[in-house]
Structures are given as C-alpha cells and as structure tokens.
Amino acid sequence: MKRKTYAAVGTGGRVPMFLDPIVDTYRADCELVGLCDPSEVRRTFHQKRLASEYGIAPVPTFSDFDQMMRETHPEIVIVCTPDALHHEYIVRALEAGADVISEKPLTIRADFYAKIAEAVRRTGKKVRTTFNMRWTPGIGKIRQLIADGTIGCVRHVDFEYYLNTSHGADYFRRWHSEKSVSGGLLLHKSTHHFDIINWWLDAIPAEVFAMGKLCFYGRENAIARGDGRFAEYPRYTGEPAAAEDPFAFDLNQSESTRDLYLNAEAETGYLRDRNVFRAGIDIEDSMSVMIRYRTGEIVNYSLNAYCPDEGFRASICGDRGRIEYTERHASHILTGDKEVQTDGDDYTMHVRVQRHFEKPVEFDVEKVSGGHGGGDALLQCQMFSSNPPVDATNRNAGHEQGAASLLIGAAANQSMQTGQPVRIEEMVSLRPDKQRLHELV
Numbered sequence: 001m002k003r004k005t006y007a008a009v010g011t012g013g014r015v016p017m018f019l020d021p022i023v024d025t026y027r028a029d030c031e032l033v034g035l036c037d038p039s040e041v042r043r044t045f046h047q048k049r050l051a052s053e054y055g056i057a058p059v060p061t062f063s064d065f066d067q068m069m070r071e072t073h074p075e076i077v078i079v080c081t082p083d084a085l086h087h088e089y090i091v092r093a094l095e096a097g098a099d100v101i102s103e104k105p106l107t108i109r110a111d112f113y114a115k116i117a118e119a120v121r122r123t124g125k126k127v128r129t130t131f132n133m134r135w136t137p138g139i140g141k142i143r144q145l146i147a148d149g150t151i152g153c154v155r156h157v158d159f160e161y162y163l164n165t166s167h168g169a170d171y172f173r174r175w176h177s178e179k180s181v182s183g184g185l186l187l188h189k190s191t192h193h194f195d196i197i198n199w200w201l202d203a204i205p206a207e208v209f210a211m212g213k214l215c216f217y218g219r220e221n222a223i224a225r226g227d228g229r230f231a232e233y234p235r236y237t238g239e240p241a242a243a244e245d246p247f248a249f250d251l252n253q254s255e256s257t258r259d260l261y262l263n264a265e266a267e268t269g270y271l272r273d274r275n276v277f278r279a280g281i282d283i284e285d286s287m288s289v290m291i292r293y294r295t296g297e298i299v300n301y302s303l304n305a306y307c308p309d310e311g312f313r314a315s316i317c318g319d320r321g322r323i324e325y326t327e328r329h330a331s332h333i334l335t336g337d338k339e340v341q342t343d344g345d346d347y348t349m350h351v352r353v354q355r356h357f358e359k360p361v362e363f364d365v366e367k368v369s370g371g372h373g374g375g376d377a378l379l380q381c382q383m384f385s386s387n388p389p390v391d392a393t394n395r396n397a398g399h400e401q402g403a404a405s406l407l408i409g410a411a412a413n414q415s416m417q418t419g420q421p422v423r424i425e426e427m428v429s430l431r432p433d434k435q436r437l438h439e440l441v
C-alpha cells in the first residue's frame with residue numbers, strides 16, 4: 001500500500017505530537033517528506049532528533065514553504081505555526097493541492113476564517129482542526145451523559161477554567177502575549193473550551209458578550225501588588241536577579257529548551273523566556289464570556305491565568321437534572337520533546353449527576369496515560385492510521401467546526417473592545433441554515 005505523504009510547517013514545541021507518530025507508530029501508513037520553519041536551528045533540531053530516535057533518513061528541511069510544496073508534493077500539510085499564521089499556510093497548502101491538518105485555533109479572526117472557507121470551496125480540499133480535548137475520557141463521558149438524555153434537554157452551562165502560575169504564566173513569556181499573534185487567550189486557549197461546550201451541546205454559537213482585563217501579569221500590576229522586584233529584568237535566562245523569582249524560566253533547564261529556543265535566538269529574535277511582568281503585554285489574564293446558541297442554550301464562561309492550581313469545573317443544567325464535572329490537572333509546558341514536562345501527575349476527573357427528585361450519583365473517570373489525558377494518542381490514530389476506529393461520537397472536526405469555536409473568541413475580542421454583544425453571523429457567515437454542530441464539516 002502506498003504511504004500517505006505529510007509535510008509540516010512550524011517546527012517548534014508542539015510539532016512532535018504530529019511528527020513522532022508519523023515516523024514511529026504509523027510508519028507503515030505514513031511518510032514524512034518535509035519540514036519547514038524560518039529557523040534553521042529549530043527545523044534541524046527535529047530533523048536530527050527524528051533520525052536519531054527512530055533511525056530514519058534525515059527529512060528534507062526548507063525555509064521556503066512554496067519550495068517545499070513544489071519539491072515534496074505532500075498529500076497533507078500539518079500547520080503548527082503561531083496562530084496568526086495558520087490561515088496563510090492553510091490557504092497556500094490547499095492551493096498547492098494538499099489537505100491540511102491545522103493546530104487549534106484554526107485561525108484568530110473572522111476575516112481570516114473567511115479566506116480559509118473560500119479556499120476550501122475553491123479547491124475541494126479538506127481541513128482538519130485538531131481539537132484534542134474532545135478525545136479525553138472525562139470530556140467524552142460528559143458528552144455521553146448529555147447525549148443519553150440523563151439530565152433532559154440542556155439549558156445552561158457554567159464553565160470555569162483556571163490556569164496556574166506555571167502553565168498560565170508561560171503564555172505571558174512568549175508570542176501568546178501579543179494579541180496580533182495569538183488572538184489572546186480567548187482564542188489561543190479558550191478555543192479548546194468553547195469547542196467542547198459546542199460538542200457537548202451539539203450546538204452552534206450565535207451571540208457573544210465578553211469582559212476581560214490584564215490584572216496580574218504585566219509591569220504595572222506587579223508594581224501595584226508590591227512585586228516590582230520581579231519586573232526589573234527583561235528576560236530570565238542568564239539573569240542573576242531572577243534566582244529567587246518563582247516565575248523565572250531558564251532556557252538552560254533542559255537540552256530541548258536550550259537547543260530549540262536559546263540556540264535559535266540569533267536567527268529569528270524569538271525570545272521564549274521574556275519576563276511575565278514586563279510592559280507591553282496586550283492580552284487579558286482574566287476573562288468572562290456569555291454565549292447564546294442558535295438552539296437557545298446559554299453559557300457562562302470564565303478563564304483566569306494566575307491561579308494556584310489548574311483545571312476546570314463545569315456545571316450543566318438540564319430540564320431533568322444537573323451534571324457537575326471537575327478536572328484537576330498537572331500543568332504542562334511543551335518544550336519540543338515528545339515527552340511533556342509536567343509539575344506533578346495529579347490528573348483527576350470527577351463527575352456528579354443528579355436527576356430531579358433523585359439522589360446524586362458520583363464517580364471518578366479512569367485516567368488514561370499520554371498527552372492531554374490520553375486524548376493526543378486517540379487523535380493521532382484518527383489522523384494517521386489507514387484504518388482508524390469508527391468515530392461514533394463525531395469527534396473529528398473540520399474547518400467549520402473549527403470556526404464554531406474560534407468565532408466565539410473572535411466575537412469576544414470584538415465585544416471587549418466595543419462593550420456591546422456581538423452576533424457571530426454579522427462577522428462571517430457560518431452555514432446559517434444549520435442548527436447543530438454535527439451538521440457542520
């Protein structure tokens with residue numbers, strides 16, 4: 001059987017999620033033909049790592065994406081660049097005749113999404129959005145309970161996500177702290193959460209209202225809180241004054257952060273360890289969003305990125321009862337290794353279901369090993385196996401389901417700017433004739 005050919009653009013911390021299964025578990029089905037990144041250091045880091053770990057011939061690397069497409073003709077392109085660039089590479093890959101697997105968020109703006117949708121229509125090619133959270137066991141269990149009608153028709157969801165001072169802080173060191181590059185955390189991070197709410201409800205969002213602010217990270221906040229001593233240096237690596245700083249992140253701490261980021265600084269100027277209490281950060285760290293769906297459900301969502309621990313809590317109210325779901329996570333920071341660095345292994349998933357006039361039932365969902373609660377491995381199987389298990393609960397997401405999530409974040413950004421609610425259909429048209437998420441590609 002001929003193997004499917006893949007190429008990747010953006011070879012930083014996240015890309016092993018895609019490269020390693022292609023050349024290892026699914027090598028009988030897949031072939032990696034090219035790696036593209038403006039940083040020679042980063043692309044050769046992965047080229048050498050894959051050759052030495054899996055004994056494969058060095059994969060050709062490119063700084064020029066179009067040259068890679070001309071010379072290697074991949075059937076599928078993996079887009080793993082900073083978020084604001086996704087749409088550009090998706091469109092160029094589709095135009096060159098490839099299907100696309102894009103990291104989340106699919107893109108960060110409604111007008112960027114319109115370009116993707118138009119290119120899909122024009123080329124007839126496909127785009128997959130990699131929503132790995134859909135594949136985790138606790139989230140799947142909640143979807144099943146709702147779909148089985150355990151609490152009747154869902155009317156309201158209250159969803160609180162909290163990031164800690166390790167993982168949450170990490171977004172404020174990198175490109176994620178620039179709204180023009182990441183869209184802010186309501187795009188970069190909340191796209192996962194908006195997606196699982198969409199998927200749980202099998203619903204399409206219609207209207208969004210949001211408020212947010214930067215109240216913890218950033219220079220002014222540190223000084224106002226009496227933590228000005230942590231704001232006195234621009235970055236952490238090589239900074240003696242940061243020795244006692246609990247937010248310090250030393251790029252010499254591991255071989256991968258040194259080889260992937262520190263050694264590449266002269267090439268691209270990308271600093272991976274900027275001070276989280278510097279001036280100029282323009283994303284929020286504290287956010288509240290209200291969402292109304294086409295089918296009438298209402299959602300109350302919050303995200304705070306400076307909490308002592310990490311996880312989320314969702315309360316789902318139906319007209320026959322209520323589900324409460326709690327996840328606690330060890331936070332993780334991706335450093336370009338295929339193993340994920342965590343600050344503990346306390347991953348728990350707890351469910352409490354109570355139907356009207358009945359006693360509550362409580363249980364823990366069993367842990368599955370592997371990245372993102374085992375979700376990464378199941379998604380890898382769907383992406384790369386020539387014979388994946390049937391996707392009975394519609395976990396695979398195309399570009400329209402990617403849009404249903406990102407457009408909540410884009411609408412929330414607009415709402416925070418104007419102080420007004422935003423109707424998504426006024427930003428971009430997303431199949432106005434459809435009511436349910438599964439009706440979208």
Ligand SMILES: NC(=O)c1ccc[n+]([C@@H]2O[C@H](COP(=O)([O-])OP(=O)(O)OC[C@H]3O[C@@H](n4cnc5c(N)ncnc54)[C@H](O)[C@@H]3O)[C@@H](O)[C@H]2O)c1
Pocket residue numbers: 009010011012013014015036037038039042080081082083085103104105130132188268334372
């Ligand atoms: N699903 C998840 O759980 C998850 C987790 C982490 C990251 N991600 C996503 O993965 C993607 C990559 O994130 P990361 O953590 O690897 O970031 P990173 O900064 O480690 O890597 C990004 C790479 O893109 C490259 N790049 C920059 N400009 C480019 C350009 N013009 N053309 C091509 N490449 C360019 C950089 O040189 C770098 O190698 C992002 O979209 C992010 O949202 C998803």
